[in-house]
Amino acid sequence: MKVFFEGGADRYRYEVEFENGHKYYYEQTGNTGHGGGSGNLTMEEMDLGEEAIDKYKQLNQDTTISPNNSWGNPLGIVIILVGLFMTIFPYAAWYLEIGWKLRESHPSDLALIADRLGGILASIIGVFVLL
Incomplete structure (x- = not known):
C-alpha cells in the first residue's frame, strides 16, 4: 500500500492506496475531520488504512500539528x-x-x-x- 499526504494552512488529507486499487482517505479542515474511501472498500481495509496513516504520522513526526497552536486559546x-x-x-x-x-x-x-x-x-x- 502507498500513503499520500497533502496539507495546507488549515487543511490536510491522507490517502492510502491499496494494491487492489481500493482507496481510503482521512481529511481534516479546521477542527472537523472525516474519513472514507472507495465504494468497494472493506472494513478490514479501512482499519489497515487507519493504521498506515498512524504509522506515517509517527515516521514523519505528525506534520498535521502546528507549533503555533501549542498554547491553546489566549x-x-x-x-x-x-x-x-x-x-x-x-x-x-x-x-x-x-x-x-x-x-x-x-x-x-x-x-x-x-x-x-x-x-x-x-x-x-x-x-x-x-x-
Missing part, C-alpha cells in the same frame, strides 16, 4: 489574570464590581471571601481554557 491567559487579581486584591475587585456605585461603603468579610474564591475558580477555569 482567552485563558486573560481569565487567569482576572482570577489572580480577584484572589490577591479582593477589595479592589469588590470596588470595581459594586463599590464604585455606593458612597462611603465597605465590603463585608463574606463579600471579600466570595471574591477570593471566585478568583481561585476563575484561575482554574483559565488554565483549562488555555489548554
Whole structure:
C-alpha cells in the first residue's frame, strides 16, 4: 500500500492506496475531520488504512500539528489574570464590581471571601481554557 499526504494552512488529507486499487482517505479542515474511501472498500481495509496513516504520522513526526497552536486559546491567559487579581486584591475587585456605585461603603468579610474564591475558580477555569 502507498500513503499520500497533502496539507495546507488549515487543511490536510491522507490517502492510502491499496494494491487492489481500493482507496481510503482521512481529511481534516479546521477542527472537523472525516474519513472514507472507495465504494468497494472493506472494513478490514479501512482499519489497515487507519493504521498506515498512524504509522506515517509517527515516521514523519505528525506534520498535521502546528507549533503555533501549542498554547491553546489566549482567552485563558486573560481569565487567569482576572482570577489572580480577584484572589490577591479582593477589595479592589469588590470596588470595581459594586463599590464604585455606593458612597462611603465597605465590603463585608463574606463579600471579600466570595471574591477570593471566585478568583481561585476563575484561575482554574483559565488554565483549562488555555489548554
